[in-house]
Amino acid sequence: MALLNVLKYPDxxxxxxxxxxxxxxxxxxxIVSDMFETMYEDNGVGLAATQVDIQQRILVADxxxxxKEPICLINPDIVKQEGYETFEEGCMSIPGVYEEIERAKVxxxxxxxxxxxxxxxxxxxxxxxxxxxxxxxxxxKLFVDYLSPLKQKMIQKKMEKVRRRTL
Ligand code: GNR
Ligand code: NI
Numbered sequence: 001m002a003l004l005n006v007l008k009y010p011d012x013x014x015x016x017x018x019x020x021x022x023x024x025x026x027x028x029x030x031i032v033s034d035m036f037e038t039m040y041e042d043n044g045v046g047l048a049a050t051q052v053d054i055q056q057r058i059l060v061a062d063x064x065x066x067x068k069e070p071i072c073l074i075n076p077d078i079v080k081q082e083g084y085e086t087f088e089e090g091c092m093s094i095p096g097v098y099e100e101i102e103r104a105k106v107x108x109x110x111x112x113x114x115x116x117x118x119x120x121x122x123x124x125x126x127x128x129x130x131x132x133x134x135x136x137x138x139x140x141k142l143f144v145d146y147l148s149p150l151k152q153k154m155i156q157k158k159m160e161k162v163r164r165r166t167l
Contacts, residue, residue, distance in 0.1 A: 004038045004052035009094040009159050015140040018048075018055045021074050024116040028058065032072050032114050035060045040067050044092045046130040048137030051093050059134035063126045071127075073111035073119070076135055080108035087129045089143045096162070097155050101143050103132045 007014050021028060031054060039047040039060055046061040061071045083105035090098045106124045109131055113119050123131055133143060144152050 001037055002034050003041055004034050006038065006042070006047075006051050006092050007053055008163065009091075009142060009144070010156050011093075013053055014050060014093055014137070014142060016050060016055050017140045018050050018057045018138040021056050021058060021112075024074060024112060024114065028056070028074070029114050031056070031058060032060060036062075036070055036072075039092075042092050045126065046134045047092065048134040050137045050140070057138050059131070059138065061127065061130050061134065063130055072114045073109065073131070073134075074114065074116075076109055076111040076131065076138075078104075078107050078132070078135065079110050079120075082106040085129075087126070089129065089133060091133070091143055093137075094142065094144060094155070094159065097144070097158075099143065099147060099151075101129075101146050103129055107131065 031049065035047050035049065035052060038052060045063050046059065049056050049058040057075045059073050059076060062069050081104035084102055085105040086100045086102045088098050089101045105128065106122060107128050108120065108122050110120045144155055
């Protein structure tokens with residue numbers, strides 16, 4: 001078990017597109033375990049491998065308040081989406097920034113679990129928001145990409161300032 005370093009915006013590595021996982025082995029399961037530890041440590045509700053500089057299509061999530069409902073999705077795919085809903089999002093890679101983002105309200109997801117078994121389920125509410133946010137990470141996309149260019153510039157300036165102060 002180990003805590004992983006979470007990349008911070010505007011690190012260019014957050015823009016890499018993660019590769020499909022072709023064999024789910026103990027190495028993948030170790031990454032999953034470290035990702036859960038890292039997410040729980042920061043009280044996050046989700047974490048994508050891209051955020052810890054691992055370019056594989058792996059995400060973890062837990063939207064319970066008890067940290068007792070871990071969800072691990074490998075090679076996730078949204079196969080159906082319905083409706084729209086806006087939600088105030090945050091991101092472990094963009095600390096201190098919270099913005100209203102519109103996404104699909106209900107989604108159907110196909111994925112593999114950490115043993116390589118097929119999963120298919122429907123999600124709504126925070127879990128649906130979270131899965132869409134994490135799959136975006138795996139595609140090199142961040143929630144700030146949905147904001148106006150001016151707002152993005154302001155957030156980037158703010159993050160670079162924070163970075164300079166903490167270096
Ligand atoms: O911890 C997180 N909370 C959150 C809140 C609203 C919408 C999305 C999220 S995901 C975020 C953790 C994170 O950055 N995952 O990539
Ligand atoms: Ni995020």
